[in-house]
Amino acid sequence: MSGNGTALLISRNFAVDKMASIDVAMKNGAYEQLKRALKMKPEEVTQVVKDSGLRGHGGAGFSTGTKWGFIPKDKFPRYVTVNGDESEPGTCKDRLILERDPHLLIEGALICAYAVQAERVYVYIRGEYFYPTKVTANAVKEAYAKGFAGQNILNSGWSCSIHMHNGAGAYICGEETGLLESMEGKKGWPRLKPPFYPAAIGLWGQPTIVNNVETLAFVPRVMEIGAEKFAGMGSPKNGGTALYSLSGHVNRPGVYELPMGTPLMDLIEKFGGGIRNGKNLKAVIPGGSSSHILTAEECKDLPLDFESVAARGSMLGSAAVMVIDETVSIPKLMHWMVRFYAHESCGQCTPCREGCDWLLRLSKKFVDGTARKRDIDDMWEIADNIDGKTICALGAAVAWPTKSYLVKFRHEFEAVCKN
Amino acid sequence: MPWLEIDGKPVEVPAGLNIIEAARLLNVEIPHYCYHAGLTVVGSCRMCQVEVEVGGRKSVAIACNTKAADGMKITTKSEVVHKLRRSILEFYLQHHPLDCPICDDAGECDLQNYYMEHGLHESRVALAEKKHKHKVMDVGPTVVLDSERCVLCSRCVRFCREIVGSDELGIFNHGRDNELLNVPGKQLDNDYAGNVVDLCPVGALTDKDFRFKRRVWYMKRTASVCTGCSRGCNVFVDWEVDRRYKDSVRRVQRLKPRYNRMVNEWWICDQGRYSYHSVDAPNRVSVPRVNVQGNGHVPTVDEVLTRAAARIEQTMEKHGADSIAVIGSAASSNEDLFLLNRLFVDKLKVQNVDVTFGFEKKGKEDEILKRADLAPNRRGALELKIAPSGDGQGGDDLISAAIEGEFEIVIVIRHDLSTLLSEKELAKLRKNTSYILYLASHENGLTEIADDVLPLAMWAEREATYTNFQGRVQKTNIPFTPRGLAVPEWELWQTLGAKLGMKASYESTRDVFNALGTSFDGFKDLTWDSLGAGGKMLGNAPEPAYRRVQTSRPLPAY
Numbered sequence: 001m002s003g004n005g006t007a008l009l010i011s012r013n014f015a016v017d018k019m020a021s022i023d024v025a026m027k028n029g030a031y032e033q034l035k036r037a038l039k040m041k042p043e044e045v046t047q048v049v050k051d052s053g054l055r056g057h058g059g060a061g062f063s064t065g066t067k068w069g070f071i072p073k074d075k076f077p078r079y080v081t082v083n084g085d086e087s088e089p090g091t092c093k094d095r096l097i098l099e100r101d102p103h104l105l106i107e108g109a110l111i112c113a114y115a116v117q118a119e120r121v122y123v124y125i126r127g128e129y130f131y132p133t134k135v136t137a138n139a140v141k142e143a144y145a146k147g148f149a150g151q152n153i154l155n156s157g158w159s160c161s162i163h164m165h166n167g168a169g170a171y172i173c174g175e176e177t178g179l180l181e182s183m184e185g186k187k188g189w190p191r192l193k194p195p196f197y198p199a200a201i202g203l204w205g206q207p208t209i210v211n212n213v214e215t216l217a218f219v220p221r222v223m224e225i226g227a228e229k230f231a232g233m234g235s236p237k238n239g240g241t242a243l244y245s246l247s248g249h250v251n252r253p254g255v256y257e258l259p260m261g262t263p264l265m266d267l268i269e270k271f272g273g274g275i276r277n278g279k280n281l282k283a284v285i286p287g288g289s290s291s292h293i294l295t296a297e298e299c300k301d302l303p304l305d306f307e308s309v310a311a312r313g314s315m316l317g318s319a320a321v322m323v324i325d326e327t328v329s330i331p332k333l334m335h336w337m338v339r340f341y342a343h344e345s346c347g348q349c350t351p352c353r354e355g356c357d358w359l360l361r362l363s364k365k366f367v368d369g370t371a372r373k374r375d376i377d378d379m380w381e382i383a384d385n386i387d388g389k390t391i392c393a394l395g396a397a398v399a400w401p402t403k404s405y406l407v408k409f410r411h412e413f414e415a416v417c418k419n
Numbered sequence: 420m421p422w423l424e425i426d427g428k429p430v431e432v433p434a435g436l437n438i439i440e441a442a443r444l445l446n447v448e449i450p451h452y453c454y455h456a457g458l459t460v461v462g463s464c465r466m467c468q469v470e471v472e473v474g475g476r477k478s479v480a481i482a483c484n485t486k487a488a489d490g491m492k493i494t495t496k497s498e499v500v501h502k503l504r505r506s507i508l509e510f511y512l513q514h515h516p517l518d519c520p521i522c523d524d525a526g527e528c529d530l531q532n533y534y535m536e537h538g539l540h541e542s543r544v545a546l547a548e549k550k551h552k553h554k555v556m557d558v559g560p561t562v563v564l565d566s567e568r569c570v571l572c573s574r575c576v577r578f579c580r581e582i583v584g585s586d587e588l589g590i591f592n593h594g595r596d597n598e599l600l601n602v603p604g605k606q607l608d609n610d611y612a613g614n615v616v617d618l619c620p621v622g623a624l625t626d627k628d629f630r631f632k633r634r635v636w637y638m639k640r641t642a643s644v645c646t647g648c649s650r651g652c653n654v655f656v657d658w659e660v661d662r663r664y665k666d667s668v669r670r671v672q673r674l675k676p677r678y679n680r681m682v683n684e685w686w687i688c689d690q691g692r693y694s695y696h697s698v699d700a701p702n703r704v705s706v707p708r709v710n711v712q713g714n715g716h717v718p719t720v721d722e723v724l725t726r727a728a729a730r731i732e733q734t735m736e737k738h739g740a741d742s743i744a745v746i747g748s749a750a751s752s753n754e755d756l757f758l759l760n761r762l763f764v765d766k767l768k769v770q771n772v773d774v775t776f777g778f779e780k781k782g783k784e785d786e787i788l789k790r791a792d793l794a795p796n797r798r799g800a801l802e803l804k805i806a807p808s809g810d811g812q813g814g815d816d817l818i819s820a821a822i823e824g825e826f827e828i829v830i831v832i833r834h835d836l837s838t839l840l841s842e843k844e845l846a847k848l849r850k851n852t853s854y855i856l857y858l859a860s861h862e863n864g865l866t867e868i869a870d871d872v873l874p875l876a877m878w879a880e881r882e883a884t885y886t887n888f889q890g891r892v893q894k895t896n897i898p899f900t901p902r903g904l905a906v907p908e909w910e911l912w913q914t915l916g917a918k919l920g921m922k923a924s925y926e927s928t929r930d931v932f933n934a935l936g937t938s939f940d941g942f943k944d945l946t947w948d949s950l951g952a953g954g955k956m957l958g959n960a961p962e963p964a965y966r967r968v969q970t971s972r973p974l975p976a977y
Contacts, residue, residue: 170593192460192461192462192463192484194484342594342595343594344594345593345594345595346593346594347571347590347592347593347594347595347596347597348461348463349462349463349464349465350463350464350465350466350507350510350511350570350571351465351506351507351510353510353571353594353595353597354510354511354513354514354595355510356594356595357513357550357594357595358510358513358544361548378543385506385507385509385510388479389465389468389479389503389506389507390465391462391463
C-alpha cells in the first residue's frame with residue numbers, strides 16, 4: 001500500500017489504528033485545513049486548487065479547480081456531490097479512503113463546499129459498499145458533533161449539511177449525471193448533453209460540483225503542502241500523486257500511492273513484485289476496463305499520467321492497472337469485459353443498448369469456438385457504430401477496449417475462428 | 420435571428436429552434452424517433468445525427484438537441500450521415516420482428532420508411548438470435564402493445580407524463596431488457612390515451628378500434644374539424660369506401676389529430692377520436708320518414724318538404740307565426756343557422772326560435788382540451804343572433820310552452836327529445852302538437868313519434884363551418900357523399916323556403932358562407948377560401964394568446 005520512499009499524501013494515515021474515529025483523526029491533523037480554508041475567501045481556495053494542477057481521479061482527469069470555477073455567479077442553492085460509486089472493474093481505491101480515512105474525504109468535501117459556497121454535501125456511495133458506508137456515515141455523525149458540519153461551521157457564518165446516499169448497484173450511476181438522476185430518486189439514466197456541466201445545471205437543476213472521492217481527499221493535502229509543492233510532485237500538468245489500483249497477474253496486487261507519472265513498469269516490477277509465477281507480460285489495461293489495452297511492447301517507458309497514457313492511445317482513467325500475463329486468452333478477456341458492459345448498459349439510447357447486446361452475442365461465439373472470421377470485422381464495426389454515438393461515455397467504454405483487443409490481438413481471434 | 424446553412428442552402432430561423440425544426444423550414448426532413456415537437460427532448464434514439472460545422476470544426480451531433488446558431492453549417496445528406504443512420508437502423512432492426520404484412524402501422528411506419536431510405540441492408544442477425552418480448556398486451560382499454568416492435572423512443576411515456584400528467588406508462592428493466600410497460604397498478608386509461616398510438620413511430624402501440632380493419636395505403640384523408648364539443652379540434656378523417664367486403668357500412672376508418680397550434684396542437688381526446696362511429700352507425704336515418712299509414716312507399720326529401728310547407732302555410736294562415744316553434748341546435752353549422760334564421764325569423768316572422776336549452780347534455784371539462792359545452796357552434800349561433808325575438812319564448816320556457824301545447828307546429832333540429840324530456844312530457848308534447856317536423860341523423864324515440872322526419876348529413880359527410888368557443892371559424896371538407904338521401908341542413912331550409920316564397924338560391928356551402936359577411940359583422944371579410952386549414956377568428960380578430968395544450972400539473976420527463 002505504500003510507495004516506498006515517496007511522500008505520501010492521501011494514504012499517509014491509512015495504517016493508523018482507528019483513523020476513522022474523529023479523535024484519532026484530529027490528532028493526525030484532520031480538519032486543520034478546513035479551519036484554514038474558512039479563514040480564506042472562497043475564491044482563494046478555488047485558486048489554490050486550480051494552481052495545484054489537481055485533476056479528477058474519477059476517470060476523465062478534468063482540472064478540479066477549473067470545474068469549481070464553472071459555478072454560475074448568482075445561482076443558489078448549490079450542492080457538492082461526492083461520487084463514491086466506484087464500479088469500474090479494476091478500481092478499488094475509493095473504498096480505502098472511505099474505510100480508512102473518511103474524515104479526509106469529509107474535510108475535502110467541506111473545503112470544496114466552502115469554495116463554491118454550497119449548502120449541502122451529498123455523499124453517494126455504491127450500494128455494495130456496506131462497510132465503507134457504515135464507517136463514513138459514522139464519521140459524518142462525528143463531524144457534526146464536533147461542529148465541522150451543520151449550522152455556522154466553526155463560527156464562520158457558513159453552514160453546510162452532509163447527507164449520505166447509497167446507490168442500488170448500477171455501474172451507470174457512477175456517470176455524474178446518472179448519479180444525479182439516481183439521487184433525485186429517478187432511474188439512473190444519464191442526462192442528455194448539453195448542458196455539459198452539472199456545475200451549471202446539476203442536482204434539481206441547481207449548480208452542483210460532482211467530484212470523485214479520491215479527488216476530494218486530495219484537497220486538504222493540497223491546502224496543507226501548498227499548490228506549488230503539490231504541482232511539483234507529479235509530471236508536468238499532472239500534480240501530486242495518485243492511488244494506483246494494481247491488479248491481475250502480479251505478485252503483490254494492491255493500491256499504491258505514487259506520484260503522477262510513475263513509470264508503468266516500475267509499478268509492476270518494483271511495487272507489484274513482477275509477474276506472478278515468472279510468466280511473461282502479455283498486456284496491460286492501464287485505466288480500468290474501459291481503457292484501450294496496451295501490448296507488452298507499448299508498456300515500456302510509459303509514465304502513468306493522463307497525457308502520456310493518452311499519447312499511447314489509451315487513457316489513465318481511474319488508474320486501475322490490470323496486468324495480464326501470457327496465459328490469458330484475449331477473446332475470453334473481451335467476452336468478460338463485454339458481458340460486464342452489456343449488463344450495465346442502462347438501455348436509454350439505442351447504439352449502446354442494442355450494440356452491447358450484439359457484441360455480447362458475437363464475443364460469446366469466440367469463447368464457444370463457433371466464430372467465423374467475418375465476426376471479427378463485424379465486431380469491430382459494431383463497436384465503431386457505438387463509439388461516440390451515445391448519450392454518455394458508457395458507449396465508448398465498451399467500444400474502445402473492444403476495438404483495441406480486436407486490432408492489437410487479431411491473431412488470437414483468428415486462431416479461434418472456425419473459418 | 421441566426422442565419423445558418425443547411426445542405427448548402429442559407430436560411431434564417433427564429434432563435435432557439437433546434438436543427439430538426441430549422442431543417443423543416445427548408446423542407447428537409449431529418450429522420451428521428453424519440454423527438455416530437457410537443458414533448459421534451461430526450462435524445463435517445465440517435466437517429467437524427469447530422470454533421471455540424473461551427474467555426475471550421477466539423478462534428479457529429481444529434482439535431483434534436485442542437486440549437487440552430489449563427490454561422491452553423493449543417494450537412495444532412497453525406498456519406499458520414501448516411502452511414503450513421505444505417506448503423507442505427509441496423510441496431511433497431513436486429514431484434515425487430517418481420518411482421519410488417521400483419522402490422523397495422525405498415526405503410527406509415529418510420530422503421531419501414533427509414534429502412535427504405537437509408538438502410539436496405541441484409542440482416543446480420545440469425546432468426547434464432549432474435550429476442551422475444553411481450554406480444555399482444557393490453558396496456559389499457561383502447562390500446563394494445565407489441566413490445567417486440569417497440570423502439571423505446573419513450574414518446575408515449577412522455578406524453579402521459581407531460582401532457583396528461585397521468586404517468587401510466589414507463590420503460591422498465593435496464594439495458595437490453597428494457598421494455599415499455601404499464602406503471603405498476605396503472606392502466607393506460609385516460610381521456611387522451613389514443614394519442615400514444617399516433618405518437619408511436621412504429622407499430623408497437625396500436626388502437627383496438629383500428630386493428631386489422633384497413634391497410635393504411637387504401638385510405639384517403641380529408642381535413643376536417645371534430646364536432647364533439649365547442650373546442651373544435653382539427654382532425655383528419657381517414658376513410659375508405661371501396662373495399663366493402665371488409666365492412667360494408669364503415670366508411671370512416673379512424674380520426675387522426677391535425678396540428679393546429681391555436682386549438683389542439685397535436686392532440687385530440689378519445690371521445691372525439693371515436694366519435695366517428697356515429698357517422699356509420701346502423702341507426703342512421705338515411706331516408707325521410709313519414710309517420711302515416713301508407714303503402715310502404717319511401718318518400719323523397721322533396722315530397723316531405725312539400726308536405727311540411729303546406730302544413731306551415733295552413734297553420735300560419737289559421738293561427739299566425741306565433742303558433743310555430745323552432746327548437747334549433749347549436750350543433751348546426753353557421754350556414755345551417757343562417758338559412759334557418761332567414762327562413763323562420765326573417766321570412767315567416769317566427770319569434771319562438773332558440774338553440775340553447777337547459778336540458779342539453781354537458782360534457783366533462785378539463786384543462787387540456789375537453790369542454791363542458793358539447794355543441795360545436797354555440798358561438799356561431801350567438802354571432803348569427805339565433806334567439807327568440809319580440810314576444811317569443813326561448814330556452815326552457817320554449818320547451819315547457821311546447822309541452823303545454825302552446826304551438827301547433829314544433830320543428831326540432833337534432834335534439835333527441837325522447838331522452839332529454841321525461842316520458843310524460845314527451846307524450847304531452849305529442850298529444851298537444853298537431854305537427855312535429857324532426858330533422859335527425861339517427862333513429863331515436865322522437866323519430867318514432869314525429870310526423871315527418873328528414874335525414875341530416877353529418878359533419879363528416881359534408882362541408883360546413885363551425886365557430887368554436889374562442890370565436891375561431893373553421894371548416895370541414897367533403898370526403899364522400901352523405902348516407903342515403905341525407906342532406907345538409909341548410910339545403911333543407913333553402914328548399915323549404917323556396918316553397919314558402921323565400922328567395923334564396925345558394926349553389927354550395929361556400930356560397931352560403933361567403934354570403935354571411937354581408938349580414939353579420941363577425942363574418943365580414945371572411946371567405947371560404949380565406950379560412951385556410953387552420954380557420955380564422957371572427958371579425959378577422961387577432962389570434963388569441965398561445966396556450967400550450969397540457970395539464971397544469973405536468974410531470975417532468977424521466
